[in-house]
Amino acid sequence: MRIILLGAPGAGKGTQADSIKAKYPVAHISTGDMLRSNIKEGTELGRNAEVYMDAGKLVPDDVIIAMMERRLMEDDAKEGFMLDGFPRTIAQAKALDEILDKMKLKLDAVVDLVIEDDAVVGRLTSRRVCRQCGEIYNTVMKPSSKEGVCDKCGGDVVQRDDDKEDVIRKRLSVFHEQTAPLIDYYGKQGILVPVDATGEKDAVLKVLEQKKANA
Template structure:
């Protein structure tokens, strides 16, 4: 099963992704996670990506396409994959189609999670992440037992730069502007499945 998960920042893609990969036994490929790992490790890719992510901008296509292309050739992708955070633009979608075509593969479905802007902002600004193990919490919807302390490892929780109000507003605007043509593209191909995040 080869799937794409679309949705604005804070739409709950991570929660949906966990259920999907469990059901189909496929890897969850999140470009955001790949970039964050590289940022933490201080790699060249991470340093480049961080300059864009801290401003709420999308990482340039050539950087993203190259990491996704490498990832799709790994052994665990033979049964399929769930792409999360890629593609985000029409050009990325077209590049992905070319890569899959070269590999003799096709997408099965594109799941588009829909949610209102105000809800997205509330979800994003309340998110906290553990510095040590990466566990995610929300100060309103799923708070830790002890304020700012991870339940799993006792690590310190923090708010990511890209979860602050002005950054999240910028990210939503960028997402809506750049991803709308991509949704239209997959709709024309008959691949889109729209899901209302608030009805889940």
């Protein structure tokens, strides 16, 4: 299984990926994790990326693409992969096509997790995170036993700055600008699969298995 997960911040890409990984031995490759790994390992690509990140700039496409090509050749991706946060642009999508052509591989599907902006805002503004251990809570679905105190370590449970409504709506605006061309690009290839992101946690898995059975 080789897929791309498209979805707004808060659409539940991580939750859906966990459901798929529980059944299939595929690599969940997120751009953020990939960047952090290269920086931690001190690779040349990681050092290049860190220069831009430290300056508050976006990491250039050529650096991200080179990291992705290297990552897709690692052992855990041989049985399949889920890409999360890549591609973000048409240029990255075309570069990915070239990488997969060289590897003689094809994408099985590009999953578009569909969710209204207001639903995303509701999800993310209710999220809280422990400042000490990183445990995640939700004021509606999973509050800590004592408000503001982590059940796991006793640390402070806070709302992150990027989970505030004005910031979320700016992130959503950027996401829509970037993603609309990708939806059209993969739609023309016939591999775009829209999935309701407000559904159950294994919604994507069920859709992909049904698609596979009908192939």
